[in-house]
Amino acid sequence: MDSLYTYRYIREGRSILREPLCPFCGCFFERPQEIEIDIEFVLGGRCECGAIYVCDPSGRNLGEVYMNALLMLSGGDWDKASSLDADVDFEERTLNYDPKAHRLVRSSTGLLQRMYNGKIIFLRMRSRIHKSD
Ligand SMILES: [Zn+2]
Numbered sequence: 638m639d640s641l642y643t644y645r646y647i648r649e650g651r652s653i654l655r656e657p658l659c660p661f662c663g664c665f666f667e668r669p670q671e672i673e674i675d676i677e678f679v680l681g682g683r684c685e686c687g688a689i690y691v692c693d694p695s696g697r698n699l700g701e702v703y704m705n706a707l708l709m710l711s712g713g714d715w716d717k718a719s720s721l722d723a724d725v726d727f728e729e730r731t732l733n734y735d736p737k738a739h740r741l742v743r744s745s746t747g748l749l750q751r752m753y754n755g756k757i758i759f760l761r762m763r764s765r766i767h768k769s770d
Contacts (some may be wrong), residue, residue, distance in 0.1 A: 653753075654740035656689050660730040662686035668739045669757070675713045679705040680736075688761035694736045696754035703758055710760045730759045 659666050662684060669680040669692040675731040679702070681691035691706040693699055705719075710727060711717040723729055733742035734757035 653743045654735060654738060655743055656741055657687060657734075657741055659684045659688055659690075660732060660759050661688045661728065666690060669736065672709070674705060674709050675715070677705055677708070679709060681706070681709060683711050684759075684761075686761065687719050690757055690759045691734055692734060693756045693758070696756045699731070699756055699758070702756070706758045710762065725763070727760050727762050732757050732759070 643752045647763050657668075658664065664685055666684050667682050669682050669690065670680050672681055679691050680694070681689060683689050687704060691709060692701050693702040707718040707721060708715065711721065721727055733744070733753055734740075734755045735742055735753050736755050741757070742755075
């Protein structure tokens with residue numbers, strides 16, 4: 638990386654990064670930690686509002702990360718995780734995320750998309766629905 642590129646990276650980078658706030662309640666969320674769920678390790682955390690989040694630093698494993706997020710939302714219960722319906726049982730927000738800076742990224746297109754390809758998925762239960770067995 639030459640110095641001009643580095644300069645542009647920093648300058649443009651700063652302008653598009655924003656505070657790490659939960660998309661549901663607007664509170665700051667903690668830097669994702671390694672959490673063991675079932676047999677998986679995920680990079681994620683839990684917000685005070687009950688939302689959970691899981692980070693995909695590469696942005697290339699979103700499907701897998703999304704499943705892990707669902708599992709985390711269900712407290713490690715695969716049956717419950719597979720019975721949940723998006724937009725019925727829970728809400729989902731996928732945001733651009735820079736795990737090194739611990740900042741959300743406003744938009745990532747073109748060149749920025751290659752610099753900031755990390756994603757963070759937030760899930761929150763809509764309400765406590767108890768389905769009968
Ligand atoms: Zn929250």
